[in-house]
Amino acid sequence: MAQTVTEKILSRAMGRPVRTGEIIYPEPDLVTVHDWYVVNFDKALQELGVTRLYAPDKLLISTDHEPVAVSVLAAERQRQVRQIAAKYGLKHFYDTGRGGHGHVFPMELGYIKPGMFVLAYDVHANNYGALGCLAIPLVVEITDVLACGSVWLKVPETVRINLQGALRPGLTLRDVADRMIADVGADVADYTVMEFGGPALASVGIDGRVTLCNRPIEIGVKSTVFETDAVTLAYLEAHARPPFEVLRSDSGATFKATFDYDLGILEPQVAAPPTPDNVVPVSSVAGKKVDHAFIGSCANCSITDLRDAARILKGRKVSAGVRFVVTPGTQQIQARAAAEGLLAIFTDAGAMLTAPGCGPCAGGRTFPLAKGEVSINTGTRNDYGRLGTREAEIYLASPFTVAASAVAGRIVDPRELL
């Protein structure tokens, strides 16, 4: 029977063909948890009387939400996380200064391959879909997986996106991803996996695929996944150990909906408060004064994103009164940005660099907003209160638009500076 990529992955995990809508308990190939939940799951397991993990060798811990402890409380939590990692005998514990963003570095380090099934604590783990891996986010139920090896899932329907056309100058896949989630909408997307393929696939690199995988979670998808192609295989050759499976949906597979989506959108896009799918053309919010700008987060923390920002910032200064923060996603990305001279460009422009990881996007624990301030950034969410006070506004946009707005001191169309 013809299957989607998701049905293939879940069928392999179950060892039998699965059907859409069925409740299954598939065991994941990898489980990821970040630094802000390790103490919590350990406490839950203690209360439940579970002293050994079901599969400790499958658990990867990242330190990305608060890699730099800025309080004694945070330092204490880091100490406890190290103890917990030792207690359970974890082989894949990435402490502060190691790895970086947990939704990114496992791809660099070869953990993620097409056809894998991952369960994750934290909503944006579906980034791994960029490499053809099905990663499904959980919250409290990650405890079930750690104790018993699995948790119930309903086999989801798939919404198929056929990418077509080509990006226009000054636009990025962030603009496309934001426009797309607004166009597709929550009613269609809810409880589905969004699968990407189509004739323009070859023009979309892995960094851009990460951004495209990252954004649809905001409209309620269960996950996102790309078909495997030559771009995937080239990345895997450089980062992972073979063999590599090539996974595509069968012709005749059943999709809930299919969209032909053109990359050639005309104007940079901005997600205005209060939700990430409240997406408007940049011209409709241009001129808005900004106080705070940030490049980073699991949506846009790649070397491609840093190059885009640097292209705008080279030889320019961040506007007086604007604080501008750059958070490379991983240790490797930071090293590469240094080697390419990008970090020097940021420094000369008056930007600040933070440790690899989530950066301010993790709830504004670092670089929060004050009352009445406006931020433009490449983060994941723009709810009121996401970056500190509720009495502040957050606009989400591409690295081009964020960097250009930081230079101008107001929201601008970046094509004016390219």
Add this chain to the structure above:
Amino acid sequence: MNFTYRGRCWKFGNDIGVDGDLMPLEFAMQRETRLEVLAPHTMKGVDPAFAARAQPGDIMVAGRRFAQGNPHIQGLLGIAALKLGLVVESIPRGSLRNAVNAGVPLLPSCPGVTAQVETGEELEVDFATGRLRNLTRGTQLSFAPLDKELRDIIAIGGWRPALERRIAAMGRRT
């Protein structure tokens, strides 16, 4: 567990939000999970008198995207605490999981149901079969029930007791 609820209908519209409508956000921020604390605040943002007037066995009927927004469990725990049944036209993925984990009997996909009932009418809902009887009107509707596996989680009381049972069955307590 008795999966047939008989009680008054409380009807709500589309897009009832998790935070603000269903439960004040502050309880989610505090990670509050005590049922007795949450119960009196259930649906406060839509009808402040609701929690005091709803009786165990009553049935909430809501439109599309019930409990939309950041999937905090506190509002669903409030519904569980009041011992209400839930019938919705649709519910986003995160809130469906939370409803099951909170132990709320529900029919998750009942397109058009809000046109067939009104607040105050007497309803009888069998959550195991998906049969909804409007006793006031003498009409009967049929919807897909929740999967048996998920009804079993609800029947034992939600996430924590279901996980405890599974851990015991697998011999994972050491």
